[in-house]
Amino acid sequence: MIKRTLAAVAVGLALTVAGPAFAQQGGSMLDKAVNAVHVTGWNxxxxxxxxxxxxxxxxxxHALRxxxxAAGGNTWDIGAGSVSTKPVRSGDVLLLAVWLRAERLPEDAQAGTAIIRLQGNVEPWPDVVSVPVAPTGEWKLYFANAVADRDWAPGTLGATVQLAGASQTIDLGPVFIFDMGPDYDRSTLPTN
Known part of the structure; x- marks a missing residue:
């Protein structure tokens, strides 16, 4: 069941991220994922x-609610992360895609507050890319992209959603860390 569901997600993402040309090549976006994409992959x-x-x-x-x-002293005091399960090479184009929605908004706010990041998975948690996002009550796929600044062994790179910016309830859907390879045109990647 999960495998069939992930296959459907991959087809949708192939059309969103890489367009019809990628889907016609017979490729699967899941082949480019370097993390566990199901919501059970969140920590x-x-x-x-x-x-x-x-x-x-x-x-x-399924989602992780x-x-x-209460808001934390730092945005990173509360969050969820998903670590890489495959290696990433220096110079590879990386795309982070995260499904988010706000179930309960911060008081007097029109949207929630979160930061989606790719980062090193050990202290000092080096930032690869960080993007602030404002989830609403509707599901939306949020994106960030970067070029890998070094080689990353499995488990040393991760996606993080920082949530401590406000008292709120955020639902997290599947998270994807895609390794698009070294020569991928970043201008064709989706943005928020």
């Missing part, structure tokens, strides 16, 4: 939050 961290897997309308049918009870 939630930080005090002041509760989390649970819920049934959802997002691609894949993170309820942040």
């Amino acid at each position: 939630v961290y930080g005090a002041g939050q509760t989390n649970q897997i819920i049934t959802s309308t997002v691609q894949g049918g 993170v309820d942040v009870t």
Whole structure:
């Protein structure tokens, strides 16, 4: 069931990310994923939050709901991460794609607050790319892209969604770290 669901997600992402030309080449976007893309691949961290897997309308049918009870001193005090499972080479074009929606907005706000990042997975958590996003009550796929600044062994690179910017409830759907290779034209990648 999960494999079939991920295949459907991959077809949708192939058309979104790489366009019809990629899909016609017989490739699968999941072949380019260097992380576990299902919501069970998220690891939630930080005090002041509760989390649970819920049934959802997002691609894949499940989401991770993170309820942040109070804003943290730093945006990174509460978040969720997904680590790489495959190596990434220096110079490769990376695309982060994360499904997000706000279940409960911060008080008097029109949208939630989050930062999506690719970063090193050990202290000092080196930043590869960070993008602030403002999830609403509707599911949306948010993107960030960068060029790998070094070789990354499996488990040393990760996607993170920082959530401690406000008291809010954010639903996280599947997360994708795509390695598009060294010669991919970044101008063709989706943006927010």
